[in-house]
Amino acid sequence: METILILAHTETDGSLAKPALEAIAAGKSLGSFSVGLIGADTQKAANQIAGCGAAKFLAVTGTDFAQPRYATDTAAAEAIAKAAAATMIIVPHTSRWGRVAAGVAARLSGRADTHVTGVTANSITRWYYRQRMEAQMTRTQRPWVIALDPGCVAPIECAAGTAATTTVSVTAVSRTQVTGVKAPEASQQTIRPDAKLLFVAGAGWTKKQADSKTHVPEAAELILGFLNASKASLGSSKSLVDLSGEGQAVLPFMSHLNQIGQTGSTPRHPKGLSTCCHGEEPHTVGWRFVNERRAISLDPNCGWARGKADVLYVADSFAVMRKVNALLAGK
Numbered sequence: 579m580e581t582i583l584i585l586a587h588t589e590t591d592g593s594l595a596k597p598a599l600e601a602i603a604a605g606k607s608l609g610s611f612s613v614g615l616i617g618a619d620t621q622k623a624a625n626q627i628a629g630c631g632a633a634k635f636l637a638v639t640g641t642d643f644a645q646p647r648y649a650t651d652t653a654a655a656e657a658i659a660k661a662a663a664a665t666m667i668i669v670p671h672t673s674r675w676g677r678v679a680a681g682v683a684a685r686l687s688g689r690a691d692t693h694v695t696g697v698t699a700n701s702i703t704r705w706y707y708r709q710r711m712e713a714q715m716t717r718t719q720r721p722w723v724i725a726l727d728p729g730c731v732a733p734i735e736c737a738a739g740t741a742a743t744t745t746v747s748v749t750a751v752s753r754t755q756v757t758g759v760k761a762p763e764a765s766q767q768t769i770r771p772d773a774k775l776l777f778v779a780g781a782g783w784t785k786k787q788a789d790s791k792t793h794v795p796e797a798a799e800l801i802l803g804f805l806n807a808s809k810a811s812l813g814s815s816k817s818l819v820d821l822s823g824e825g826q827a828v829l830p831f832m833s834h835l836n837q838i839g840q841t842g843s844t845p846r847h848p849k850g851l852s853t854c855c856h857g858e859e860p861h862t863v864g865w866r867f868v869n870e871r872r873a874i875s876l877d878p879n880c881g882w883a884r885g886k887a888d889v890l891y892v893a894d895s896f897a898v899m900r901k902v903n904a905l906l907a908g909k
């Protein structure tokens with residue numbers, strides 16, 4: 579029988595974010611489990627999930643553990659795993675846990691698997707070759723650190739309350755100090771993993787149009803207008819985000835973080851709308867988990883027309899999005 583432990587960090591406001599709640603739901607589906615919390619103050623988080631059914635709440639608490647930092651994060655996770663004598667350790671595959679999962683496994687003489695998409699009592703599933711092949715895997719080594727990708731499991735819903743936590747003490751030595759966070763303003767934050775719609779902009783937005791001129795400012799206005807009205811998440815083709823390196827006119831709010839595809843990301847939005855993008859395989863492989871797909875391209879022979887999209891509108895994206903934005907604005 580496995581001894582299951584779910585580990586989670588608290589957010590800056592002391593709560594648990596959705597990926598942590600998903601990891602707890604995944605752990606709970608396997609049977610009896612404990613939760614390990616790491617943060618400046620973990621009581622608020624423990625109370626948030628007081629009714630989740632955990633046998634125990636273990637906590638490493640202190641200002642040293644507020645900041646994401648390899649030395650303190652691995653030391654805290656190792657201490658909780660040992661205190662729980664865990665054989666299966668589930669963590670949300672956030673960037674913070676992705677950085678330490680393997681190190682925690684090494685410290686425990688266990689093994690780690692990352693980008694896991696499903697967990698059963700003795701196996702995991704994950705994708706290989708940029709989401710082209712799904713594998714079901716087992717391991718004999720324990721402890722087994724499993725980093726579960728966000729968006730694969732519904733987050734746990736449970737009553738809040740007052741949870742009794744057991745403190746695990748850790749002495750972590752660290753030479754790294756996080757002095758601040760640089761992040762775009764919330765209004766400029768275009769990557770929204772929880773959005774129902776993925777809106778992809780391709781290089782066509784910056785190319786010469788029927789009048790032999792480019793219309794980049796209008797493209798930016800149409801794209802941002804749609805994002806603001808629909809709250810969709812913004813994706814891009816590689817060609818579009820590469821353009822800045824080639825000295826061409828670019829959309830200022832677009833970066834490589836927006837890139838979808840083989841060398842980009844594979845987000846999990848229920849619906850996707852591609853605009854001014856050709857729909858080539860290295861791009862559309864990033865749409866692996868997007869269920870309903872529509873595309874707008876001038877080219878009736880583009881990749882979307884070859885089985886990559888449910889609906890292809892052979893049309894001018896400028897005209898279509900101008901009309902869509904007007905409809906969204908109630909005009």
Ligand SMILES: Cc1cc2nc3c(=O)[nH]c(=O)nc-3n(C[C@H](O)[C@H](O)[C@H](O)COP(=O)(O)OP(=O)(O)OC[C@H]3O[C@@H](n4cnc5c(N)ncnc54)[C@H](O)[C@@H]3O)c2cc1C
Nearest residue numbers: 780781782815816817839840841842854856860861876895
């Ligand atoms: C190893 C490797 C990895 C790669 N990884 C990725 C990746 O991760 N992600 C990725 O995206 N690509 C990736 N690529 C590149 C990929 O093959 C394509 O080159 C790229 O996706 C093309 O981008 P695009 O469709 O935006 O641009 P283009 O191919 O230039 O297509 C622009 C499209 O816009 C249309 N268009 C122009 N104006 C309008 C208009 N007014 N209205 C409607 N449509 C219009 C055109 O008809 C055209 O179809 C990779 C390639 C390789 C070799």
